Amino acid sequence: MSIIDQIAQIVGPDHVFSDRIECLCNSRDMSVHQGIADAVIFPKTTEQVSAIMKLAHKEKVPVTPRGSGTSTTGAVLPVRGGLLLDLHLMNNILEINKKDFYARVEPGVICMQLNTILGKEGLMFPPNPGSEIVATIGGMVSTNASGHRAVKYGTTKDYIKGLKVVLADGTIIETGTITPKTSLGYDLTRLFCAAEGTLGVITEVIVKLEPKPEYGALALAIFKDLNAAGDAVTEVTTSGIKLAGCEIMDKSSLKVVEEALGKDISKIEALLIMEADGVKEVVVRDMSKIGEICKKYGVLEFDWTDDPARREEMMRARGGLVPTLSRIKPGNRLVAIAEDFGVPSTKIPETMRRAQAISKKYDLLIATFGHVGDGNVHTTFVADVRNRDDWNRLKQAAEELVKVAMEMKGTLSAEHGTGLTRAPHIEQQLGPAMEVMRKIKQALDPDNILNPGKMGLEKDQKADLYDHFAFGPLVEHPEVLNSYGTDIDNEVLACIHCGFCRLGCPTFSVTQRESRNARGRNAL
Missing domain, CATH: 3.30.70.2740 (Alpha-Beta Plaits)
Structure with missing residues (x-):
């Protein structure tokens, strides 16, 4: 019996695909790289992952874990072939403990979906990467993702209390504890954070929760000098003000979103977006103080608001920057x-x-x-x-x-x-x-079957920026896009394989397969 047939017995025939089309459709992320698996597998339980790993360990077959595939580095690409372990169907929120401030979730739970549910309970999971609407908790742990709130709340590893992990040989271990603190043994939980699936497959995460702030405000400051903007931020952050976010855009970025910003940027070198949250009286006082500090450094324009609609308007330029770049x-x-x-x-x-x-x-x-x-x-x-x-x-x-x-x-x-x-x-x-x-x-992982080829872990591997280069065929044969410059080709080229299309694609929502999604079709 082939290994694919054995895996089909573990997860069911409808949850393993070895056809070339499905494997190609799962071969990309936001990076410049490509990796094509021999089979794509959709497990739904820790026990299934363990059984798959035992089989892969026995047969010495590479296994690459994947969530929503939003990586910008090729971390989720099966560059040595083998099995692509797509964990996005392991998406259950198993427990929310409002008194001890933790939640137990599977790795395929989407960050924003978790926070939507937590918000109804007055709670939040603070890390918020730019891809939070599609990013999985497992992927966030595996890269120690963060976001603009990191300045106050820290990164993903600061909110991981424990993990359930399947090792290379199929052994299931649990790390950490739900208690507020522990000093027992090595901190294995942190070991698996940012390991990108090279040490084990994460199948369960205990996340630490925080009370949702009662009040928030956003300030926008425009400067004619980049250094002045930087000096203003330094004084703000060393003055006792605890910012919940602080974004900067330089002139090159502002040019890209000039229309969305609605301002003449010819005399602007930097834009700051500063966020504060917490007790209303404190936030209002801090916003006033931020304005005074910015004036000291020659701010051209300063404004702040607590109105949700205006806050969204202020963030429009920053939020629209990445998609506009393409x-x-x-x-x-x-x-x-x-x-x-x-x-x-x-x-x-x-x-x-x-x-x-x-x-x-x-x-x-x-x-x-x-x-x-x-x-x-x-x-x-x-x-x-x-x-x-x-x-x-x-x-x-x-x-x-x-x-x-x-x-x-x-x-x-x-x-x-x-x-x-x-x-x-x-x-x-x-x-x-x-x-x-x-x-x-x-x-x-003595046999190097877990996400091999990543992180420079193989001593004899001389890595190059363009290893497993996804654009090689296009560079060698640019004529394949013989309608180059038309709207159709521009749409194809503009796809950055971020995975955001998973949200709005009706066929993906039904099939949960990349071959039925815009990103997968563009990969073909």
């Missing part, structure tokens, strides 16, 4: 290759200015924005993905951005994870600690 020029699209640096917050203005200089040097659009309150800078490229010269310049520019981050004593990934994209440079940041990671991997 529509600003026919044939061009967003490219995620060096888009998630972390630097000390005081280094944000210098980092953004150097990104602007690199953009000019290589004649590439690099939209620079980020969560300035916690030092997270997103440097997002836009390029013609059929053009070999564009790709060459992208790679050179990305290498220079990596050098900038290292010079700033920063990190190569603040919230998007490692995957394939960061693998060429991970040892540059971690140094000898990389060997410790490899020994941990060897101890837990």
Whole structure:
């Protein structure tokens, strides 16, 4: 009996697919990479995952866990073939404990759906990545995802009390505790956070909850000088004000969303969006103080509101930036290759200015924005993905951005994870600690069947930014889009494989298969 037949006996024949079409449709994420599985499997219980892992361990078959596939680094792509373990059907909220402030959920639970339910109880799960409307809790744990609230509330790992994990040999373990604290043994829960499925398959998560703030307000500040904006943020955050969010957009980003912003940006260098929440009297006082601080640094315009409709209007430019990047020029699209640096917050203005200089040097659009309150800078490229010269310049520019981050004593990934994209440079940041990671991997997965090829864990692997390159055929044969520049092709090229289409696709909602979804069809 083949391994596919054996898996069909475990999950049922309707939950395993080995046809080329389904495997191709699940071969992409937001990265520049591609990985094609030999079979896509949809388990629904921990016991099924355990049985699959026992079989894979016996047969030495690679297994790659996947949630909604929103990764920007190729972390969820089966680059060695084998089995793609799609966990999005494990989507039950098993328990919500309002008194002890925790919830027990399966890995396929969507972040926003969880918070919608928690909100009715006056609770929240604070991490909120930009993909929260489709991001799964399992994926968030696996990359230690965060979002604009991280400046106050921290990242996903700060809200994980415990995990249920299936190891490479099928063993099921539980880590952590529901108690407020523990000092017993190694912190295995943190070990699996940001491990991207290379150490085990997460099948259950105990998340820590917080009371939902009673009041919130949002401020928008426009500056003619980027450094002044950075200095204003530094004074705000060191003045005793605890911001719940602090976003920055530079001139290149503002140009992209000028229409949505509704302002002439010719004399604007930076825009800050600052959020505060908590007790109303405190938030109102803080907003007034933020305005006074911004005036000291020459703010051109300052406004704040607690009205939900106006807050949404203020956030429109920031929220529309990423999708707009793939529509600003026919044939061009967003490219995620060096888009998630972390630097000390005081280094944000210098980092953004150097990104602007690199953009000019290589004649590439690099939209620079980020969560300035916690030092997270997103440097997002836009390029013609059929053009070999564009790709060459992208790679050179990305290498220079990596050098900038290292010079700033920063990190190569603040919230998007490692995957394939960061693998060429991970040892540059971690140094000898990389060997410790490899020994941990060897101890837990001696046959290297769990998400192999990721995070630079294979010592003899010389990683390259364009390993498993998804755009190779298009670069080699650009004529395949013989209607290049038409609305149809622009729509195809504009697809960034983010997975957001899963929300509105009626056929996906019924079938739960990527081959019935816009992203999957574009992958074909």
